[in-house]
Amino acid sequence: MGKSKVMPGTVDTAEADKATPKSIIIYRGEVGNNVRALMHDWRAVFLPWSSRNLHGKNSSLKDFLAIASTFSVSHLQLFTAPSHGTSIRIMRFANGPTLYFRVLSFTLRHEIVATQRRPMSLNQAVWEVAPIVVLNNFTHPDARRRPEVPLLEATFRGMFPTVNIQLVKNSDIQRVCLFHYDHVEHLVEVRHYFINAKAVGVSKTVKKLLERRCPTKLGTLESIDDVLHREDVWSDTDGEGEEVPLAQPFRQHREQCRIKLHEIGPRLTLQLVKVTNGFAGGEVLFHRFESKTPTEVAENAVKVRVRRSEKAKRKAEQDENVRRKQNMKEERLRAKRLRREETMRQQAENPLEVVDSGYGADAE
Incomplete structure (x- = not known):
């Protein structure tokens, strides 16, 4: 028999490095075709550590939470399209935090390619290695004054696998995912590039x-x-890009080449709206449009703790009811088995004795 074909983008659960971040990217509710196309383009950014062909429409968040540890999934990214526009939630398994973003604008991959004079033809090898993540302007003094910026930086960095400079090969570096923080408007610009190498001289x-x-x-x-x-x-034919010496060969170049970034999409502008400390809920740590006094924050924390306590109590009661019913079922089965064994023993001792079901010789 032939070797089974592995679908592109399938997460390999036998991967030795279980700490590699993996993302499940889905949508919820009624969304348009553009949001669905954005979801598929966003999945391609995280390849190969995301599933390109995942169908999770009929699965609940509890279902994904239950399988996260089995498949070593670290993040759940959820697209929605409420009345005010498109939103995306980035949730970390299993205890949060959850970041709520509003997608102010986005451009799909095919729209970007349509505007390019010479679009790149990308082969399958481009998607077999995770992109390099670049965080720009997150260390700006004005950005550091914002309490949510360190969490943004840690979240974006934690969604991609770390790069070991000592082990990585230049030929394995194919793509770049750029997150740029606008410290004036407090927005995050997302770009996705292919690394193109040009000959020098x-x-x-x-x-x-x-x-x-x-x-x-x-x-x-x-x-x-x-x-x-x-x-x-020996004239330079490209006005853009930077000449870099190569410590090891990069594609067909041996000593020196000119690096250019070719945008392959998608393109997003994100606005952080809210941050909670749990998975898809919990205490509000940050809100862009609402501010609370310390008293209100303390009261909200108490309410969250009470809800968690009540939820844990209900779960304990449900588990106890399940155990009690299971024990009752096992006890009934054990009593039934004992009665059957006693009946068979009596029939063996007195085969002609009449029992409840008839003569012992005719009973099964």
Whole structure:
């Protein structure tokens, strides 16, 4: 028999590193086609540590919470589309915190590609390695004065696997996920890039040959020497990007190349609205539009503790009822088994004796 095919984006539960962050990304409620497309594009950002083809429409949050430890899932990201717009909740299994974001604007991947002059053709290898996460402007003095910024930084960093500089190969670095904090508007801009490497010190014609593209007016040249001996042979053909020396080969480049970031989408603008200390609930730690006095905060904390205590009490009572009913069922089965054994013993001793079900010789 042939080897079973592994679907792209499937989380490998046999992975030795159980500490690698993994995300379940779903939507809830009535959402439009654009929000569904955004969810699928957002799943692609977290590949290979997210499931591209997950169908969780009929599963509750308790179901995901129950399987999180089995599959070593660290985060649940939930898209919703209430009346005021699109929202996303980022929840950490199993005890929180939960961050509530409002998606002020977003651009889908196919919309970004449609505006590009030369869109990139990405192969499967691009999605087999997690992206490098870059946090920009989170250490700005104005940003540090905000109490929610350290939690934002820790959350975004914790959703992606850490990179071991000593072990990672340059060829494994394919994508970059950028989180930029706007310290003026207090928004988070999200961008997703593909790392493109360009040759350094070659003419435009030679670069096209290296990229397997056909240069224009190539038929007017008599030999390849006409290309190599042109005046612009060592001119820089790209106005953007930065030349970097390579400690190890990067794709087809050996010593030096020019790095350029090519946006592949999606693009999001997020506004943090609320933070709670539990999974999908709990005490409110931060709220953008509501401020409470210390007395109100203390009263809210007491209410949260009371609700948790009552919930734990109800759960204990339910568990006790389940155990009691299970014990009663087992006791009935044991009594029934003893009666059956006693009946069979009596039939064996007196096979012609009449019992409740008839003659002993005719009883089963």
